[in-house]
Each structure stands twice: as structure tokens, then as C-alpha cells.
Amino acid sequence: MFDFLQYEYIQYALGIGLALGISAAFISPYLVFTEQALIADGLAHVSFTGIIIGVLLSSQPLYFAIPFSILATIFIKFLGEVKSINGDAAIGVVSSSALAIGFIIISISDGFNRSIEGMLVGSILTIPKSDLIIAYIVAIIVIVFITIFYRPLLSLTFDKEYAAFSKVKTRILSYIIAVLTTLFVVIGVSTIGILLISALIIFPSLIASQLSHSFKSTLIIGAIVSSITVVFGIILSYFLGTPAGSTIVVVYLGILLAILFINKLKKGVFLRKKNV
Amino acid sequence: MIEFKDVTVKYEKIVALKNASFKINEGDFVYIVGPNGSGKTTAVKVLAGLINPSHGKVITSDALMGYLPQKLNNGTGFPISVKEVIYSGFIKQRIKTSKEDDALIQKWLDKMEISDILNKQISQLSGGQQQRVYFIRAIISDPDILILDEPTSALDPVFREKFFKSLKEFYNNGEKTIIYVTHELDLLEGIDTKTLFVDQEIKYYPDTKEYLERLKGETNV
Numbered sequence: 001m002f003d004f005l006q007y008e009y010i011q012y013a014l015g016i017g018l019a020l021g022i023s024a025a026f027i028s029p030y031l032v033f034t035e036q037a038l039i040a041d042g043l044a045h046v047s048f049t050g051i052i053i054g055v056l057l058s059s060q061p062l063y064f065a066i067p068f069s070i071l072a073t074i075f076i077k078f079l080g081e082v083k084s085i086n087g088d089a090a091i092g093v094v095s096s097s098a099l100a101i102g103f104i105i106i107s108i109s110d111g112f113n114r115s116i117e118g119m120l121v122g123s124i125l126t127i128p129k130s131d132l133i134i135a136y137i138v139a140i141i142v143i144v145f146i147t148i149f150y151r152p153l154l155s156l157t158f159d160k161e162y163a164a165f166s167k168v169k170t171r172i173l174s175y176i177i178a179v180l181t182t183l184f185v186v187i188g189v190s191t192i193g194i195l196l197i198s199a200l201i202i203f204p205s206l207i208a209s210q211l212s213h214s215f216k217s218t219l220i221i222g223a224i225v226s227s228i229t230v231v232f233g234i235i236l237s238y239f240l241g242t243p244a245g246s247t248i249v250v251v252y253l254g255i256l257l258a259i260l261f262i263n264k265l266k267k268g269v270f271l272r273k274k275n276v
Numbered sequence: 277m278i279e280f281k282d283v284t285v286k287y288e289k290i291v292a293l294k295n296a297s298f299k300i301n302e303g304d305f306v307y308i309v310g311p312n313g314s315g316k317t318t319a320v321k322v323l324a325g326l327i328n329p330s331h332g333k334v335i336t337s338d339a340l341m342g343y344l345p346q347k348l349n350n351g352t353g354f355p356i357s358v359k360e361v362i363y364s365g366f367i368k369q370r371i372k373t374s375k376e377d378d379a380l381i382q383k384w385l386d387k388m389e390i391s392d393i394l395n396k397q398i399s400q401l402s403g404g405q406q407q408r409v410y411f412i413r414a415i416i417s418d419p420d421i422l423i424l425d426e427p428t429s430a431l432d433p434v435f436r437e438k439f440f441k442s443l444k445e446f447y448n449n450g451e452k453t454i455i456y457v458t459h460e461l462d463l464l465e466g467i468d469t470k471t472l473f474v475d476q477e478i479k480y481y482p483d484t485k486e487y488l489e490r491l492k493g494e495t496n497v
Contacts (some may be wrong), residue, residue: 033354056496088293110464150371151364151369158349158360162345164325164326165324165326165341208355209353213357214356215356218355
């Protein structure tokens with residue numbers, strides 16, 4: 001039954017899936033609970049153009065896509081700080097402009113030989129070893145940063161004003177979280193796809209917060225749920241012959257709906273007991 | 277010591293605070309009073325370093341400050357425990373809390389009569405319980421200056437008295453500095469207090485009784 005594990009491409013797929021899943025779960029609460037979850041969506045559009053430029057200029061597209069997307073992220077944050085532009089609008093301006101530029105580059109260049117569909121839904125089974133290594137480096141950076149700055153980040157996420165009062169470097173920390181999100185998104189786009197990458201950021205905290213009463217346990221449960229879902233989703237996609245990214249998202253949705261249903265049932269039973 | 281020198285705060289074109297000049301000395305208990313929308317919270321936010329004045333200067337010493345804001349995050353949709361909220365008030369924060377920190381948190385929870393809520397989610401508490409939790413967060417690091425913005429707005433009358441008792445103990449006859457924003461002045465017995473009346477401009481009363489007499493006079497006219 002587990003013969004498929006001997007294939008190198010499956011090992012790589014599971015490896016990168018796990019790295020991305022854990023990175024996403026650690027970043028997730030800092031975006032989801034500050035209503036910035038859709039920044040991942042915007043950054044995916046930006047990294048699309050970054051990857052296109054990378055593909056045209058080098059055999060290692062990530063080397064171009066990463067700095068390009070980081071610069072765009074810093075620009076989004078900077079625009080969001082302008083009083084007359086709100087954060088959502090800043091994401092919209094930069095992401096749609098980047099996407100537009102990406103399509104223009106494709107249309108005018110002869111040398112672009114990569115499948116657009118593949119970039120939209122990702123191709124986790126064809127990733128090179130170098131991407132796997134970069135994904136683990138990013139996962140380690142994310143885990144180390146969030147562990148070291150756990151308390152100030154919690155303060156910043158829950159109560160920005162009190163964090164500022166407590167002299168937490170709110171601006172720098174939120175820029176670093178945005179840059180880490182970008183790193184995750186750029187790597188995730190080529191594996192999970194532009195359309196689905198934000199799901200990896202949104203689901204872990206959403207699911208974990210249904211099961212926990214504290215931020216710490218949300219982070220831990222999120223990482224566990226994320227790891228299991230990604231691995232299970234990839235294996236399921238292998239047997240069903242479905243795209244891995246899409247399968248992972250559907251598994252996430254199933255888990256979320258099941259938990260919401262169970263919680264609703266529990267609440268109903270509790271209320272009935274109370275009324276007896 | 278805190279000193280406002282000709283401080284003006286503007287939001288766009290609206291003046292929230294105008295040419296405010298006053299001094300709060302170490303050991304003072306100062307009420308900040310005034311009608312709704314008069315600029316009390318703005319004054320406190322300038323004091324806490326959260327707003328920069330549009331004009332003028334604020335001089336503050338290096339003293340450690342604790343702050344209870346008026347608007348509290350009720351934690352809706354945010355999985356955070358009471359312990360995590362209170363712990364964010366500590367100056368030195370470790371990833372894992374120490375036994376001493378835990379004991380101190382529990383001591384204050386007992387004092388605020390909310391002993392058994394340590395691991396509860398903050399959103400599950402009533403408004404009054406949340407206000408007590410945020411008060412503990414403000415006081416937990418034993419600050420030299422404690423800034424309280426409408427600290428009893430959600431407390432029931434019975435507990436309000438117990439709260440005042442705890443506050444008096446903390447003040448300890450001038451060992452700490454307390455800045456207390458309220459629109460309903462509950463005078464603490466046995467403490468000499470000062471008052472800043474804010475209505476865009478600030479009027480300083482070195483004795484709260486003087487302010488109350490003036491208020492009485494105005495009401496009688």
C-alpha cells in the first residue's frame with residue numbers, strides 16, 4: 001500500500017508539503033486574527049510575475065521571484081501606511097498591477113514556455129530538489145523567528161495599541177511577518193498554485209481556534225492539523241489522480257465543516273442539559 | 277514626573293486638546309475629568325506615548341508605566357486566554373511563564389475575585405470580568421505610574437468599592453503615581469487628590485475638593 005513512498009517525486013512532494021504546511025500554520029494566526037488573511041492572495045499574484053521574470057532570466061526562477069516579491073510586499077506595507085489608502089486597497093493596487101505586468105510580459109516574450117495552468121493550480125509532483133531545500137530553510141526561519149518573538153507578536157496581534165504602549169517594535173515586526181509570508185507564498189505558488197496558496201494560510205488558525213482557548217494552543221494545534229492535512233491531501237491526490245493543491249484545500253474544508261458541525265452539536269446538547 | 281508644555285492635539289482639522297500645560301509629580305493621585313468627547317482619552321494617550329502632539333512638548337521621566345485603556349479588546353474571534361492577556365503586561369516576557377509570575381497573576385486574580393478564570397478564553401467573560409483582567413494586566417509589572425481610563429465603567433457597585441480599596445493599597449499614600457480618567461468622580465476617602473478638568477483646554481485644580489465646590493456652584497446657578 002505504501003509502495004508509492006519509494007518514488008523520489010512523492011518524497012519531495014511530501015517533504016515540501018510538510019515544510020509549507022508548518023510555515024503556513026506558524027504565520028497563519030498573525031494574519032488571520034488581524035484580518036490580513038487575503039494578503040497571501042495578493043502576494044500570490046505578485047509572485048506570479050516574479051516567477052515569470054525569473055523563468056525568463058534564469059534556470060532558477062526563485063532567485064528572481066523572491067527579491068521581486070519582497071520588494072512588492074514592502075511597497076504594499078508602505079502604501080497601506082499612507083493615510084488616504086487602506087490596507088486592502090494597497091494589496092489590490094499592487095497585486096492587480098503585478099498580475100497585469102506579468103501577463104503583458106508573457107504576451108510579448110517568445111521564450112516563455114511554462115504552463116500558465118500549472119502555475120494557477122501548482123505542480124507539487126514536479127518540484128526540483130533545490131525548491132525543497134529552500135522550503136525547509138524558509139520553514140526554519142519562520143519557526144525560529146516566531147518562537148523568539150512569540151510574546152511581542154502575540155501582543156501585536158491581539159492588541160496593537162497596548163503593544164505600542166509596551167514599546168513593542170510593532171512596525172518592524174509587522175514588516176518581518178509580511179516578508180516571511182512572501183517567502184512562503186513564492187515557494188508555495190509553484191507547488192500549491194496561485195489560486196489556492198491563501199487557503200494554506202487561512203485554514204490552520206480557523207480550524208485550530210475552534211478547538212482551543214489560548215493562542216499558544218491555537219499555534220500548536222494549527223501546526224499539527226496543517227501537517228496532517230497536507231500529507232494526507234498529497235497521498236489522497238496520488239490515489240485519486242486529482243491535483244494535490246486542490247485536494248489539500250478540500251480536505252481542509254472537510255475538517256473545518258466537521259469541527260463546526262460537532263461544536264454545534266455539543267452546544268445543542270449542552271443547552272438541552274441546561275434546560276432540563 | 278510628567279509635564280505637558282503647551283500641548284495641542286489635532287485630528288485632521290478637529291482640535292481634541294488645546295494648549296494644555298500642567299505638571300504631574302511623583303506620588304500624585306490625579307483625576308482627569310470632563311464631559312464626553314472633551315479630550316480626556318486624548319490627553320491620556322499623549323501621556324502614555326501613544327499619540328504625538330501636533331504642537332508642544334511632553335516631558336516624561338523613565339518611570340515604568342501601567343495602562344488600562346478605555347476601549348478593551350473583548351477578544352471576539354480571537355483565541356486568547358486570560359493568562360496570556362495578563363502576561364502581556366509583564367516587562368520581561370519569557371516563552372514559558374515562571375512559577376513566580378504564575379503565583380503573582382493568581383494573587384491578583386484572587387484579589388479581583390475572579391480566581392478560577394485563568395485558563396478561560398477572554399471572550400467568554402462578562403464585561404466586568406474583562407475589565408478586572410485588563411486592570412491586572414496594567415498593574416502586574418508593579419508600575420511607578422498607573423494610568424486608568426474609566427476603570428470602573430463595567431464594574432457593579434459592590435465590587436467597585438473593593439476595587440477602590442485595592443487601588444488605595446496600591447497607591448500606598450503616594451508611593452505610586454495614579455492618573456485616573458473618569459466622567460463620574462468617585463472620590464477616594466483619605467487620599468489627597470488633584471484634578472485636571474479637560475474640555476479641549478485644561479484647567480488644573482491642586483485639590484479635587486476645590487473642583488467639586490466649583491462644580492457645585494455652577495450647578496446651583
